[in-house]
Amino acid sequence: MTTSSRAPIELRSDNAAGVAPQIMAALAAANEGSALAYGGDAVTAQLGDLVREVFDHPQAQVFPVVSGTAANSLALSALCPPWGSVLCHETAHIFTNEGGATSLFSGGAVMRGLSGADYKLHPANLQRAFDDTLWGDPHHSQPSVVSVTCPTDFGTVYSVDEVQALAAQARGRNLRMHLDGARLANALVALGAAPAALTCAAGVDAFSLGATKNGALSTDAIVCCDPLVADQLVFRLKRAGHVASKMRYQSAQLVAYLTDGLWLQLAQRANDAMSMLSAGLRELGAELLADPQANMLFARVGRQAATALADAGLLFYGMGDGVVRFVTSFQTTDDDIAEVLRRAAAVLG
Amino acid sequence: MTTSSRAPIELRSDNAAGVAPQIMAALAAANEGSALAYGGDAVTAQLGDLVREVFDHPQAQVFPVVSGTAANSLALSALCPPWGSVLCHETAHIFTNEGGATSLFSGGAVMRGLSGADYKLHPANLQRAFDDTLWGDPHHSQPSVVSVTCPTDFGTVYSVDEVQALAAQARGRNLRMHLDGARLANALVALGAAPAALTCAAGVDAFSLGATKNGALSTDAIVCCDPLVADQLVFRLKRAGHVASKMRYQSAQLVAYLTDGLWLQLAQRANDAMSMLSAGLRELGAELLADPQANMLFARVGRQAATALADAGLLFYGMGDGVVRFVTSFQTTDDDIAEVLRRAAAVLG
Amino acid sequence: MTTSSRAPIELRSDNAAGVAPQIMAALAAANEGSALAYGGDAVTAQLGDLVREVFDHPQAQVFPVVSGTAANSLALSALCPPWGSVLCHETAHIFTNEGGATSLFSGGAVMRGLSGADYKLHPANLQRAFDDTLWGDPHHSQPSVVSVTCPTDFGTVYSVDEVQALAAQARGRNLRMHLDGARLANALVALGAAPAALTCAAGVDAFSLGATKNGALSTDAIVCCDPLVADQLVFRLKRAGHVASKMRYQSAQLVAYLTDGLWLQLAQRANDAMSMLSAGLRELGAELLADPQANMLFARVGRQAATALADAGLLFYGMGDGVVRFVTSFQTTDDDIAEVLRRAAAVLG
């Protein structure tokens, strides 16, 4: 065994990956001359046009922001009144990992986590929440938004039909529809779906367009399919400190990301690496918590094996109870996965 | 006259300038391998040490954020209770240009703009505000923080003694002291002061460390001299979506910025260009609203001359009533200024 | 002079007065049997009908609340978006005496105090604020509501025409119109105006209907002329803890108050007492800060005289700089005023 076989292999998060060379190049290219601040520049204008084209929606508007939490919580604050509630899966990032951001930005709205198989909301889950609601009774926070995370935080993916059905169900009760697309490209590639099909055309009012986890340097974005939501966000973002003054450098990342399908190519690599990894782990008999459709996998290996895998130089998060999480990124190579599987075989085999 | 003499010359804002090559190089250098997200990386650790050294304060902590508005309002939200008020000059950016951000993040605190010569707060202004206050009476928002902007939004600079005196006066009534240093480097260079002298050592509890206006790509920062403020900010930033996941790229910009005095060199260039510009304009008989000590100048030239200057290719902001604002940046050359003065002479001469 | 001539005479505030006997009787009458909580009772239904009749507006809705601050700030939170500003006179109670309540309930909106003669907003003041605004620029809180206090906190009264003109001016820029009627009855009596004329018919979207200062025990109210505002308030009030469970006792006070003109009779007494007082003080040569049109008066008597008046048993508030405030209530008798003037003559004569 060579030394390199002990070298750490990154599977902690796609956030731990670097920046795609095309995006670094775009930043360098944007660094020419001066440009009006706060989005009054040509690159930001170009980004708007590109988003409308990619998501096939002439009224779409895009707002670059520095984090997925900002993208989710600010969009939700424009969709949900202060006395409302956001319905989402009980494992959703917006419910479990954003430190109350939506309550802050909405002026006190609350989140309600629902159960659902495969870490997804299903129509029956949503219907039960509707049935439990005393509509119009001010003692109770009023369901106002349905939010789906796609891919979910456990690596499963809603189909286009599933998102459409939930959006229609939401609209039937006058709720708005939000999609947390922190890893949207990974979902699109997994489904082979057009960007519009899973978002604006499916009835989504606003969604988070992740880029940082998939090769960008410092930007995700909110995309609004509904221009009235965008009208609010102009103000909501500024007063939240989420308008970068040198916006052209944020926009340039996103323009490069969405141009010529770069985002989908990067996601394809991550998904492919995950396919290879999950197939290999299954061969080794590992129990997966869900079918990994995108670039994330949870396996129950037991505490002892988890420790052994870490000792073998795999970088990953332990989730407690002997469950490990592996995440691949656009930088994960087939060689990386082959080596991961070699080390895993020594532990699990 | 050559064509280039008609080329636009950028004086709108230091936000319109590009990114310093040293900072672009630092981003490229940071793009090696993978790194833990959310600040768990080595570059961010290095930034902390560097800030403690530069500001000569072993307990200082630094938080990169994407905008000056975020830096100011989040710091103020940690210094001011929801029922408090922030006392600042009536021309302060935090009062006039941040869309209510501090009220949002503090949970409803209010801002109180005070008058003061040279666009600065003076002890007598502050004393009058104290005297007008019904301390402890809950009908009235309770003064809780004094915030000074240095340089001011009109290009004047507080001396170290002035900041110290206001901080002492604030502390005498149990108020906290904040400094908006969106252009801190320009102030330090103008004063020839040590970074510590104008900040932690002067009694400032937390301040905004501007970088974007002075050569960075996408980051300013909050620096806390008081660790209890930092303890709050860990939570306040996350729930505001102001923790970049790939933090190493934010931190790398700031490390390059603060290393070997780069920030001061960049600011020196902007200030020198402004000195040359203001001297030239004065020779042309222009009336300046204040003595431009840093990199910003306001001149009352009349509406007709303002239009003519714009027609001559100068890019600047008109402030109404024939007042124009000129801002220089680290990219402004002596040749630029010479050309500006040539064109100005044709209009004002 | 008898001992009673030294007895304290209440001029501090109409809040210091007691409860009108008709209202105490209404409470006793309401205390029969059980009734559905939270407004589902018959007395509350009766109150709604009565308000629609008195204010001659079939869509008006009324919400009893426990304080004028609650009435103002909750109504304003339904009229002003979180990124908006409320324009009012710089002496308005909502600006100076409510501890930031509107910023709290609106999720961060700000107040902007404007100057204006006679402690009132005038069209020119409002126009100047409009002209200073960068409409649509998210750096700046967007003016969203005009609020007038009638009577003002200095005892002057807007005419019906003045309120109409300001409301039309507000509407011309898509702002909403609010009226703080903590002493609305005193204004109506002073003007001889119909309740509708100064409120819904004048273009007011929502107003505070004061009752506590004029004989009620524990309730003021919000009246919405615009039913969309009312739709919001159903939720905003509950989550602010401003829905009394035994609502019938709040509603009963207001029903008695508005029945058979009781509110106007009580206000007439307070205003008449003030007329007698102001006439007497003028005869004694006192300098009044404004013409006292309702039940409140400010006089500049000098520090020494202020002390002497207090020593003579007059209960009032000193406003600093030798200015005193006298407020009459429905309980102030002509004998009280005669005695006040006797004592004042000894001091000022």
Added chain:
Amino acid sequence: MTTSSRAPIELRSDNAAGVAPQIMAALAAANEGSALAYGGDAVTAQLGDLVREVFDHPQAQVFPVVSGTAANSLALSALCPPWGSVLCHETAHIFTNEGGATSLFSGGAVMRGLSGADYKLHPANLQRAFDDTLWGDPHHSQPSVVSVTCPTDFGTVYSVDEVQALAAQARGRNLRMHLDGARLANALVALGAAPAALTCAAGVDAFSLGATKNGALSTDAIVCCDPLVADQLVFRLKRAGHVASKMRYQSAQLVAYLTDGLWLQLAQRANDAMSMLSAGLRELGAELLADPQANMLFARVGRQAATALADAGLLFYGMGDGVVRFVTSFQTTDDDIAEVLRRAAAVLG
């Protein structure tokens, strides 16, 4: 059977009951002369002393407010930072019935509903929540307060030992302890406990002292055992519009309530009526959801019987699935209960 046997009998809520004659008398007595507003009156001072005596805590402070929601959410906002979470039972009123009030007043804190037998939190439930927490990780709202409702919303009662144990457990992790005592008197009577034993002496930092459901007209109260919490509430209440100007009338209700054990006598009546009712229903074979220790009972009678009971003139709330809720009050007589049982026998027997 006489006609009166068809008369409605009130079991919907103790909120539907009237005002105790002693409290009406106290209001009449308070209506003498004038008094300083906003709590500067003698009755409010007397109330403070009385609360310190009754709860045997020399530092206790009391704040009358108009609703239980206000009492809970404002106290919680002073105990919980904006980034914190409040741990409570999943059936707690603060979690299910206050429309997000705590999120509003705290500036975005979140509630976390935990399971627990008998509708109560138990140490193991709390420990599990602690174990699930990533302490100090800003992705996650940080548990900051434990709140118990006593009696619970299902009529069970925490013992003194149970409250003490939870408070100690909370304190061990630096959490604060809150008690929702909307029906505190009913709990004290059920337990035979001293007021102090269940509150300040048990380690509770602040609690809601219910009065409205037990004979008052328009007031509950917050009692702070910790004076630092009280210091905040002075400001938090005013800016929430929760300081009644004619405070003496609120305080007078509470003084009468706490004097000579009136509150306990009223609660004893309600509890006794419930004992008689629950014993009778058990004899009739009704399935109770929990042992009714205070004045509230839930029985699963089936949908058909629920309808029949309503048709028989019983006023109560149906909870869905054939579950009915009966609440007794200080006005419920033994004759009422006898008649309820007669009618129930006809349906259930």
